[in-house]
Amino acid sequence: MTKVLNIAMIGGGFMGKAHAMAYATMPMFFWPAPARPRLKTIVDVTADLAETGRQRYGFDEASTDWRSVVARDDIDVVDIVTPNDSHAEIAIAAAEAGKHIICEKPLARTGAEAKTMLDAVEKAGVVHMVAFNYRRTPAVALAKKFISEGRIGRILSFRGTYLQDWSADPNGPLSWRFQKKIAGSGAVGDIGTHVVDLARYLVGEIVAVNALVKTHIGSRPVQSGGFDQLAASDRSGKGPRAPVDVDDEMIALVKFAGGAFGSIEATRNAYGRNNFITFEIHGDQGSIAFNYERLAELQVMFASDPADARGFRTVYTGPAHPYGAALWPIPALGTGYGETKIIECHDILSAVVKGETPSPNFRDGYQISRIADAILRSGEEQNWAFIE
Ligand code: NAI
Ligand code: SOE
Numbered sequence: 001m002t003k004v005l006n007i008a009m010i011g012g013g014f015m016g017k018a019h020a021m022a023y024a025t026m027p028m029f030f031w032p033a034p035a036r037p038r039l040k041t042i043v044d045v046t047a048d049l050a051e052t053g054r055q056r057y058g059f060d061e062a063s064t065d066w067r068s069v070v071a072r073d074d075i076d077v078v079d080i081v082t083p084n085d086s087h088a089e090i091a092i093a094a095a096e097a098g099k100h101i102i103c104e105k106p107l108a109r110t111g112a113e114a115k116t117m118l119d120a121v122e123k124a125g126v127v128h129m130v131a132f133n134y135r136r137t138p139a140v141a142l143a144k145k146f147i148s149e150g151r152i153g154r155i156l157s158f159r160g161t162y163l164q165d166w167s168a169d170p171n172g173p174l175s176w177r178f179q180k181k182i183a184g185s186g187a188v189g190d191i192g193t194h195v196v197d198l199a200r201y202l203v204g205e206i207v208a209v210n211a212l213v214k215t216h217i218g219s220r221p222v223q224s225g226g227f228d229q230l231a232a233s234d235r236s237g238k239g240p241r242a243p244v245d246v247d248d249e250m251i252a253l254v255k256f257a258g259g260a261f262g263s264i265e266a267t268r269n270a271y272g273r274n275n276f277i278t279f280e281i282h283g284d285q286g287s288i289a290f291n292y293e294r295l296a297e298l299q300v301m302f303a304s305d306p307a308d309a310r311g312f313r314t315v316y317t318g319p320a321h322p323y324g325a326a327l328w329p330i331p332a333l334g335t336g337y338g339e340t341k342i343i344e345c346h347d348i349l350s351a352v353v354k355g356e357t358p359s360p361n362f363r364d365g366y367q368i369s370r371i372a373d374a375i376l377r378s379g380e381e382q383n384w385a386f387i388e
Contacts, residue, residue: 001033002027002033002035002036002071003034003035003036003099004035004036004037004038004077005034005036005037005038005077005349005351005352005353006037006043006074006075006076006077006080007023007037007038007039007040007041007075007076007077007079007108008040008042008069008070008072008075008077008079008099008269009039009042009043009053009057009059009079009081010043010066010069010070010078010079010080010081010082010086010090011032011039011043011044011080011081011082011083012042012044012050012053012056012057012081013048013054013081013119013184013227013228014227014228014230016044016053016057016081017043017056017057018078018337018338018341019038019081019102019107019131019341019345020042020053020059021338021341021342021346022059022075022240022342022344022345023037023039023336024039024341025338025342026346026349028328029279029326029327029339029342029346030342030346031326033346033349034168034346034349034350034352034353034354035350035352035353036203036294036347037077037386038060039058040060040061040074040155040210041057041059041061041062041063041069041072041077042054042061042062042063043058043062043063043065043066043069044062044064045064045159046064046355047062047064047199048214050062050063050064063224065213066090066093067093067388070090070094070097070099071093071097071098072094072361072372073095076098076099076100076352077099077100077101077102077348077349077352078091078099078101078102079097079102080099080101080102080103081104082104083176083183083228083313084106084108084109084182084184084189085109085176085181085182085183085184087103087104087108087117088108088113088114088116088117090103090116091092091103091120091121091128091318091362092116092120092307093116094126094127095117095120095121095123095124095324096120097122098124098126100126100127100128100130100348101121101126101127101129101157102128102129102130102146102344102363103117103130103131103362104130104131104191104366105131105193105194105197105365105368106128106193106368106372107130107133107362107365107366107368107369108184108365108369109166109180109183109184109185109189110367110369110373110374111182111366111369111370111373113369114365114366114369115295115366115368116270116349117362117365117366118362118363118365118366120358121362122315122362124149127168127345127348127351127352127356127358127362128356128361128362128369129345129347129348129351129359129361129362130234130361130362130364130365131192132194132197132360132364132365132368133337133340133341133343133344134194134197134198134277134292134340135197135201135360136288136340136343136347137155137196137292137295137299137325137335137339138296138321138322138323138324138327138335138339139290139295139296139298139315139317139321140198140201140202140290141321141322141323141346142298142315142317142321142322143202143281143288143290143298144201144202144278144322145321145322145365146288146300147203147281147283147288148374149201149324150285151284151285151300151302152281152282152283152284152286152287152288152300152302153284153285153303154205154263154283154284154285155204155258155281155282155283155287156254156260156262156282156283156284156331157261157281157282158199158202158203158261158262158263158279158280158281159256159261159262159263159278159280159281160189160195160198160199160254160262160264160265160277160278160279160280160325161193161195161264161265161266161276161278161279162191162194162265162266162267162277163194163265163266163267163270163274163276164191164238164267164268164270164273164274164275165247165268165269165270165271165272165273165274165275165382166230166268167217167268167269168268168269168270168271169239170217170219170220170237170299171220171221172220172221172223172234173220173221173222173223173229173314174220174222174223174229174244175217175223175227175228175229175238177228177244178220178244178245178247179229179245179246179293180245180246183246183279183383184246184248184372185247185372186215186244186246186247186248186268186375187246187247187248187249187250187266187268188213188247188250188266188308188330188347188368188372188375188376189246189371189372190266191266191268192250192252192264192266192267192280192372192375193369193371194277195264195265195266195277195279195284196264196368196371196372197312197349197360197364197368198258198277198279199254199264199279200364200368201221201246201359201360201367202279202281203256203258203260203262204249204256204257204258204260205256205257205258205367206225206254206255206257206387207253207255207256207257207266207386207387208254208346208370208374208384208385208386208387209252209253209254209255209371209374209378209387210252210253210378210383210384210385211250211251211252211253211375211376211378211379212248212250212251212252212326213250213375213376213378213379213380214247214248214249214250214379215244215245215246216248216249216269217244217248218243218244219241219242219243219244220241220242220243221239221240221246222238222239222240222241222242224325230290233317234298236304241374247268247379248268248269248350249265249266249267249269249381250264250265250266250267250272251263251265251377252264252265252375252377262382264375265324267275270352274293275292275293276291276292276293277291277292278290278291285302285303286300286301286303286304287299287301287350288300288301288313289312289352295335296316296331296332296334296335297313297316297317297332298312299312299314299315300312300313300315300319301313315359316331316332317331317332317335318330318331318332318333319331323343324371326343326346327339336341344348367387370387371387374386376388
């Protein structure tokens with residue numbers, strides 16, 4: 001019989017919805033499922049929000065007290081989908097209570113904070129994952145497969161971007177994502193870390209960075225409480241404004257331990273770009289290119305192709321590719337953001353059942369936070385920053 005794992009979800013905003021959808025649908029895709037998730041309890045800051053989450057996402061119970069929830073004997077997995085400032089406190093308490101943990105990215109606001117979380121999960125011996133889900137896009141996993149098989153040879157360079165435009169309007173609200181005490185940093189931690197995860201996954205460890213980091217919009221209309229209004233409709237700019245104390249944009253040169261080099265860019269102010277996560281990787285035997293805005297496709301070029309047929313070709317991911325057997329039966333039927341979260345849900349529950357350490361885990365999350373720290377430090381000092 002399929003094992004049942006009881007889930008406690010802390011936070012019911014954007015990611016609460018994405019993770020709840022993944023728990024509900026994962027066994028429809030991955031069957032036999034590693035475990036059947038039971039949506040036991042959802043926690044939010046007010047009784048109204050928690051109850052709305054319960055009804056909307058299908059949890060048994062609602063609560064406003066994450067401390068008592070993570071300590072309960074009948075909870076197996078704690079899913080942390082709150083803003084970044086509460087990840088550490090919740091994760092450490094959950095680890096001390098012996099719960100397995102999936103925590104949204106970035107793992108923490110700083111490398112030092114992430115280290116306290118890593119220490120707690122390792123001490124407790126629980127399974128842990130950080131939710132950098134874009135590496136679970138089938139086309140990205142296919143890029144990893146090609147690189148691991150040596151199909152593009154030795155990696156020479158990586159160019160990665162994450163460009164969005166939801167914060168380009170100076171009258172967009174000052175949500176938690178623009179407040180250092182809550183978010184830790186701006187574009188660097190929020191979206192740059194996704195590219196750092198992809199770079200480490202595909203190419204290897206990053207050992208040094210040299211970055212430009214800037215805040216273009218110095219103040220925004222105050223948004224008091226509530227969850228992040230990423231695309232708020234009220235852009236009148238009326239009402240009091242408060243300072244933005246995080247970065248808007250960064251461009252970094254990066255050096256990899258294996259000798260490759262490259263660049264990483266992140267901004268949420270790039271008009272016309274929505275979820276423009278791209279990478280282009282050049283090897284000495286070929287190249288790979290990916291754009292999340294066309295996420296079912298991988299562009300590949302192999303140097304061994306005949307001279308008269310050289311050039312990038314489009315591979316449409318489907319059943320022949322990573323995770324494909326569990327998804328849809330025909331290539332290019334369409335996969336989306338939801339599928340990355342369904343795959344992520346499968347992989348964390350599978351790791352829990354098998355007692356394995358999945359990737360990316362809190363050690364990866366810690367290392368990524370250290371790299372984010374180094375990017376910010378380099379931006380301030382206008383110099384190379386090294387990650388030992
Ligand atoms: P959100 O603002 O939409 O929702 C956050 C929710 O957490 C709200 O319902 C809020 O009331 C609740 N909350 C805040 N503090 C809480 C506490 N102490 N206890 C219980 N509930 C609490 O935020 P969103 O977009 O869902 O982001 C949450 C996390 O997910 C962040 O770390 C963010 O960086 C990450 N994220 C990851 C994405 C990905 O693609 N992997 C996409 C969007 C967000
Ligand atoms: C906002 O920039 C955001 O929701 C990020 O927080 C997520 O990590 C990203 O995947 C989508 O955009």
